[in-house]
Amino acid sequence: MAFHAPPYPPDIGPSRRNYHVLVETLKRHDVTVLSLGSGADRGVFLERFGDPGLHSVFVPNLRGAAVNAARCGWYLATARSDFYRLHRRAFQRALDELAGSRAFDLAYFSTTMLGCYRLPARMPLVGDTHNIEHDNLARAARESREPWRRAFYRTQASLTRREELAYASRFSIVCTTSERDRRLLAALVPHVATAVVPNGIDLDKYRRPLLTPPEPGTMIFTGLMSYYPNHHGVLRFVERVLPRILDRVPHARLTIVGASPPAAIRALASPHVEVTGRVPDVRPYYARAEVCVIPLAIGGGTRVKALEAMAMGVPIVSTPLGCEGLDVRDGRSVLIGGTDEAFADAVVRVLTRPALRGALVAEAMAVAEEYDWRRVGLALEAVFRRVARRAVPAGSCAATA
Numbered sequence: 001m002a003f004h005a006p007p008y009p010p011d012i013g014p015s016r017r018n019y020h021v022l023v024e025t026l027k028r029h030d031v032t033v034l035s036l037g038s039g040a041d042r043g044v045f046l047e048r049f050g051d052p053g054l055h056s057v058f059v060p061n062l063r064g065a066a067v068n069a070a071r072c073g074w075y076l077a078t079a080r081s082d083f084y085r086l087h088r089r090a091f092q093r094a095l096d097e098l099a100g101s102r103a104f105d106l107a108y109f110s111t112t113m114l115g116c117y118r119l120p121a122r123m124p125l126v127g128d129t130h131n132i133e134h135d136n137l138a139r140a141a142r143e144s145r146e147p148w149r150r151a152f153y154r155t156q157a158s159l160t161r162r163e164e165l166a167y168a169s170r171f172s173i174v175c176t177t178s179e180r181d182r183r184l185l186a187a188l189v190p191h192v193a194t195a196v197v198p199n200g201i202d203l204d205k206y207r208r209p210l211l212t213p214p215e216p217g218t219m220i221f222t223g224l225m226s227y228y229p230n231h232h233g234v235l236r237f238v239e240r241v242l243p244r245i246l247d248r249v250p251h252a253r254l255t256i257v258g259a260s261p262p263a264a265i266r267a268l269a270s271p272h273v274e275v276t277g278r279v280p281d282v283r284p285y286y287a288r289a290e291v292c293v294i295p296l297a298i299g300g301g302t303r304v305k306a307l308e309a310m311a312m313g314v315p316i317v318s319t320p321l322g323c324e325g326l327d328v329r330d331g332r333s334v335l336i337g338g339t340d341e342a343f344a345d346a347v348v349r350v351l352t353r354p355a356l357r358g359a360l361v362a363e364a365m366a367v368a369e370e371y372d373w374r375r376v377g378l379a380l381e382a383v384f385r386r387v388a389r390r391a392v393p394a395g396s397c398a399a400t401a
Contacts (some may be wrong), residue, residue, distance in 0.1 A: 001025065002095065003087050003110040006037035006058070008045045012259055013224050014130050016304055017177075017199055018110050020130070024377030025108070026054070029384075032104070034094055036061040036086065059091040080377065081159035083113045083133065091116050093240050099123075105388050112174055115167025124387035127171035128197070132181050132298030134161035139321075140228060143297045165189055172387045175380070177301040178325025195383050198325075199302045200376035201368055205283075206311035213285045217252040217351055219245075220289035220314070222282055222305045226260035229298035230381075237295035237343075238268050244344035246272060249351050254293070257285045286312040290357065291350045294322030295343060302326055306334075310364035315357050317346045327370060331365040 003018050010019030011013035025031055026049075033049075033056040035041070049056070074082050079238055099107070099120035107120055112127035119125055134157050165188055168174050173193040175180040182194045221237070223230035234256055245252050256265065259278035269275045279285065286292070292309035294316060294345065302325040307318050307347035316323065316334040323334055330336040335350065337343030 001031055001033055001108045001110070002114055003033065003037075004114055005110070006035050006041040006045060007033070007110075008041075008048045013227065014110065017128075017130060020200055020202070020373045020376070021108075021110070021380060022049075024373060024380055025384075027377065028381060032098060033057070034091070034098060035059070036091060038062055038090065043120065057094045059087060059088050059094055061086075076155070079159060079382045081156055081163050083160060083163065084116060086111075086113055087116050095120070106172075106384060108384075109171070112164065112171060115170045116163070119170055124172040124390065125170065126383060126387060127168060127174045128178050129174060129181065129185070129301070132164070132166060132176070132184050134158075135165050135181075135184060136229075136298070136300035139298045139300070140232075144228075145231060145232075152269065168192055171207040171272060172390070173383060175383060180325050181301060193387075195379075195386070197380050197383060198371060198376055199304050199307065200371045200373035201304070201307040201311045203311055203368065205366075206286075206308050208313040209287055214290040214314075215288045217249055218289045218291075219252060219254045219347065219351075220257060220285055220292050220309075221294070222257045222285070222292075222308070223252065224260060225256070225258040225265050229296055231262060231265060232298055233266060233294075233296040233322075234268070236297065237293060241295060241341045241344045241347070242272065244340065245347050245351075248348045252347075252351060255289070256287055257282055282308070282356045283312065286314050289314050291347055292316045293343075293347060294318035296322045299324075307320070307368060310368040313361045313365060315350050315360040316364065317343060317350060319343065326367070328364070328367055333360060333367050335360070 001022060005014040005018060007015060007018035007022045010016045024381040031054060035058050037058045038060055045056060045371060075082060084400060095117055104123055106126060108126045110128050112129055137153050137157035137160055141150050141157055144150045144153060168185065168189050169192055174185060174193060175195050175197040176185060177199050179196055182196050186194045221234055225231060242254060254272065255274045257276045257279055261275050261277055268274050286309060292314045294303060294306060296319055299321055303322060306326055307325050318334055318336055319337055320336055328334045335346035337346045
């Protein structure tokens, strides 16, 4: 299994999906792990996955800011997307050595953008997606405020589209996190098999503590704050939606929970806005919240934050995009606000109507059950067996690269 981000710890960005994909696969298969990541990343990985039978190789991927900036310029000058940052010669060498060391039944890659490598021949290849990347970038180009950012994302969307479709064609099957993404990809590369393997939630971990009432007026937003869609959504919410809420609920307060908040996000701190930065455990913050806000206008795939909130029994108010790809219903399991006014009104309704909160939570928790990682793991296993049956005798799907 090849990962573009360390699969442990599962507390940030793509590592959440990578971790659970690995855990579910280990339930049924022998696995070899190849991941971009530092020696420290491998150390904490081995503390969690200390089984001597689990072979793992980590390839360093950190470079200085000056080197990264120079490489970004070089990629643009040579008409390559910023995703080429995933390419490391040492990773290619490790991939070649592993593929030549034993007979694997299949190889899984955590993003199709790892198609930038020379992939193993003569074995089924499963490519995963967290988003349809070029579509995500195109949305960012449309919604970004600054002209330079819009131009950058437009260029990246064009470059990424070309690469993403070429890379997807190198896999036996490509997994997407939603039916919307699957249809989009299937229309663009119709000769490639596709399947939906949604993001999931660890229901044993994300359970609201008994007898823990929320704090009145508390709203929560969670996410990696250096990720531009989160940054953009929170800024817009604080500037355009929060004042409308405070006019009607003066004690309302937003808690922004997430690692690496840039200066523009830290500057939002006020009596009505708390910016925590990275926290060791997000669950206590969910437990204190009366509503989870997902004010996103940019993004792709599905939002794990929505699944976390539903499992924790926190009502959700979202933009249409914020819960895109999830099996939720406006007015039943979530409230959807498509404009600033509608979003603010929905938040006020949740904060001031306990009965509405209870009804939303009851249905949302039932929705979360459908995304239990144990169920998602079965969907992933079905994909593995589907591609393995095409290439190897039935019953021999015992080792996964």
